[in-house]
Amino acid sequence: MKRISFKASVIGAALVATVGVLSAQDKPVIATVVKISGIPWFNRMDVGVKEFAASNPTLVASQSGPATADAAQQLKIIDDLVARKVSALAVVPMDPAVIEGVLKRAMDRGIVVVTHEADNQKNTNANIEAFDNAAYGTALNEKLANCMGKQGKWTSFVGSLGSRTHLQWVDAGAANAKSYPGMTLVDAKNESFDDANKTYEKAKEILRKHPDIRGFQSSAGNDVLGIGRAIEEAGLQGKVCLVGTGLPNPSAKLLDSGAITAIGFWDPKDAGIAMNTVAKMLLEKKALTDGINLGVKGYEKVSVTKGPGTGLLLVGNAMVIADKVTYKNYLF
Structure with a gap:
């Protein structure tokens, strides 16, 4: 009998619980998948996803990700979400090349795909960058x-x-x-x-x-x-x-x-809201036009051009550089 490690079983159980909750909904589901769960950057993004969910009660929005920086673990999570037939994926890829296949499968099944930090992603409806x-x-x-x-x-x-x-x-x-x-x-x-x-x-x-x-x-x-x-x-x-x-x-x-x-x-909270906003627009068959205002700071006038695949590349203006003198202006 093959032994399953405690860590693997806990991760598996948590994932099943997460996707189980998502798939049990009658509402459209947007599933955000980040590079790593539990670190400050993506904890902050989760604040944005939850804020988006609270502002859009006709949808279900949730965030998950692997426990470590492992592209294979992220692939597994996305694969399971595709199997659960979520309505849309909002993904921050650890390695864009690793997930091209599963994202193509998602799109072939009618799942909307939005990515972030991956302007070379071919299998996506839209990739959004915070800046150039x-x-x-x-x-x-x-x-x-x-x-x-x-x-x-x-x-x-x-x-x-x-x-x-x-x-x-x-x-x-x-x-x-x-x-x-x-x-x-x-x-x-x-x-x-x-x-x-x-x-x-x-x-x-x-x-x-x-x-x-x-x-x-x-x-x-x-x-x-x-x-x-x-x-x-x-x-x-x-x-x-x-x-x-x-x-x-x-x-x-x-x-x-x-x-x-x-x-x-750039504020990960705002990026999380921007990704989910784009996913919602695509689910509603709304056009993403050059100069579009996503209603999020840094994404009020977004450049929209053709991406490397069949999707679109969106670029905002959310860059911040701060030093010892100025960082306190940006505390969350």
Whole structure:
């Protein structure tokens, strides 16, 4: 008899309970699936999904995701939701390529698909980005370059090598840094899997390997927490610069200490509402036209163009860059 681990059985039971509740509804169901459950970034997105649900009582809206940054686990969750015949999926892919097949199957069955942070996703009705990703990566790196005095070694972190937006951000950062001959990129694209402890250990390793390193540019929401902790423990605040994606509340202490130089972000709550709003519009057969106002901050005038597949690419203007002085303006 095959043994099933306690962890696997608990995850399976939780998933069955979630999709069971969703499939038991008579109302249309929009199921949001995130990269990882239980971390600050996606906890904040869940606030938006719940707010959307409360404002739209004719629909059922809920959020789920894997316990770890694992594209295969996310695929399983989406697969089960497709089998339960939800009305729409709103997905933040861990790795867009991994879920192309299941999203195609969903669309073939008449399920509306909306994605976020995946402008290369082919099997989607609409992918929505908070902003132009190259512009965001450039803005992060420009902040880093100014902190570094445009001199010295720097490195970059991504949640995974399959995370589309993370690669866009660090690639744009690397392109920007070429404008400053004194900046040298070393050990690029370290994978963190959005785990602050793993990021902390990797950052300590890099600090040992490159004792003269001057900067870090990071991508996943927990990266600044792990790298900032390593910088602070080494007493390198003000000597090593750190600019990356992160939320104001979790980053506050490290911003105050100087271990984090600046954070970039968009409000995941608003992104959750925007995704579900688009899914609702598509369920209602409403057109998504260029310049559309989704009724969410940062998404009041959304660019709408053709995506890489048969769907549409929507781009908002929700970018925020905040430092020690300004981050308190954005506390949630």
